[in-house]
Amino acid sequence: MINFNGTILADEANILTTNRGFLYGDAVFETVKVVRGSILFLEDHYFRLMASMRVVRMEIPMNFTMEYFEEQLLMVATADGCSASARVRITVCRNDGGYYLPTTNEVSFLIHASALDQQLYSLPTADYxxxxxxxxxxxxxxxxxxxxxxxxxxxxxxxxxxxxxxxxxxxxxxxxxxxxxxxxxxxxxxxxxxxxxxxxxxxxxxxxxxxxxxxxxxxxxxxxxxxxxxxxxxxxxxxxxxxxxxxxxxxxxxxxxxxxxxxxxxxxxxxxxxxxxx
Missing domain, CATH: 3.20.10.10 (D-amino Acid Aminotransferase, subunit A, domain 2)
Known part of the structure; x- marks a missing residue:
């Protein structure tokens, strides 16, 4: 059982109790901009994510190619109806298990998207x-x-x-x-x-x-x-x-x-x- 804000809940009611990204910040992420159904600077984002996973000793799945990365991100943007212009984030966390020392270096990922108003970049004119x-x-x-x-x-x-x-x-x-x-x-x-x-x-x-x-x-x-x-x-x-x-x-x-x-x-x-x- 877990206590969430003073209420006792079943263990399975909150997946964050074992999520290493939540418990230890044991996760890396990448935020991309999608314009007209394409990811801007795709290669740079993909290779930076791969480099980040290597730095923190995560195991990169064999199927996690750049094509797979692109496909998964665009799938979410399309499903959310915002492939014309969208902010899409992928978070990769080490799988559950262990305390500071993980029981595995295998990973899972979570992707979510939100629509953007503009496709191209514009320069803000307000004071900053x-x-x-x-x-x-x-x-x-x-x-x-x-x-x-x-x-x-x-x-x-x-x-x-x-x-x-x-x-x-x-x-x-x-x-x-x-x-x-x-x-x-x-x-x-x-x-x-x-x-x-x-x-x-x-x-x-x-x-x-x-x-x-x-x-x-x-x-x-x-x-x-x-x-x-x-x-x-x-x-x-x-x-x-x-x-x-x-x-x-x-x-x-x-x-x-x-x-x-x-x-x-x-x-x-x-x-x-x-x-x-x-």
Whole structure:
């Protein structure tokens, strides 16, 4: 028997009592954007999920090919009637059994989808203010670069942002350098130099981060580099923006007393949409 919110229930009434993703955060996930029945950046998402499973020593099923991955995600988007434009998440957790030491490395997965309003990416024009979150820090390690279900730091930072009237927070690593935002990678432009922190600093190895880097490297008017970003650098920046697969690019308009323009974000999102339509 289990006690759920003061009520005694049968064991089988709540599957989470043995789910390792719930009990220990023993799960990894991937969130994709579906547009017109196709998964954007399919290969990047698939190989990142496979890499994440290997890092945490999950056993990858023999049938879990990229074709199978695509088929399962699109099946859910279609069944939910949102294959025109959808946010689809797959969570892979180690199967039940054991405590910290699992009894098996075999896995199960759960997929769910929700409709999105837009197919292509658009640049938000509303004010978007951020500040630093300094209560907890990201560690510079491989686990920080993959998407696990242990997102307590991001959750706490989101609550902090809400309580302080902010739209987002910038997260710091244990060297007190700027690593990423709550739900995306951070890019900073100073002059014609576009900068994002290296993955070795502890930031997520983002799929949209990869796309923006590739586009920036082909753009002659921008010099792209991966460099450490300190909080002091933010005051010198001409532009800051956040990237993730669902929103594309989110410009930051204000950090403390500093205001930023959006010209690079406008250029990059235009090229991103051209790439999707090609």
């Amino acid at each position: 203010e951020v500040d630093l979150f300094k209560d907890f820090y990201i560690t510079k390690q491989l686990l920080s670069s993959i998407k696990t279900t242990n997102r307590m730091l991001n959750t706490t930072a989101s609550i902090y942002a809400h309580e302080n009237g902010l739209d987002n927070c910038l997260l710091l690593n244990d060297s007190k350098n700027v690593v990423e935002a709550i739900q995306g990678n951070i890019f900073m432009r100073i002059g014609n130099k576009l900068i994002t922190p290296p993955v070795a600093e502890g930031c997520l190895n983002g799929v949209m981060r990869k796309q923006i880097i590739a586009i920036a490297k082909k753009t002659a008017i921008i010099e792209f580099v991966e460099e450490v970003i300190s909080p002091f650098d933010l005051q010198k920046a001409d532009e800051l923006f956040i990237t993730n697969v669902i929103k594309g690019i989110q410009p930051i308009t204000k950090y403390r007393k500093k205001n930023f323009n959006t010209e690079t974000a406008e250029l990059l999102i235009e090229k991103l949409n051209d790439q999707i339509n090609s």
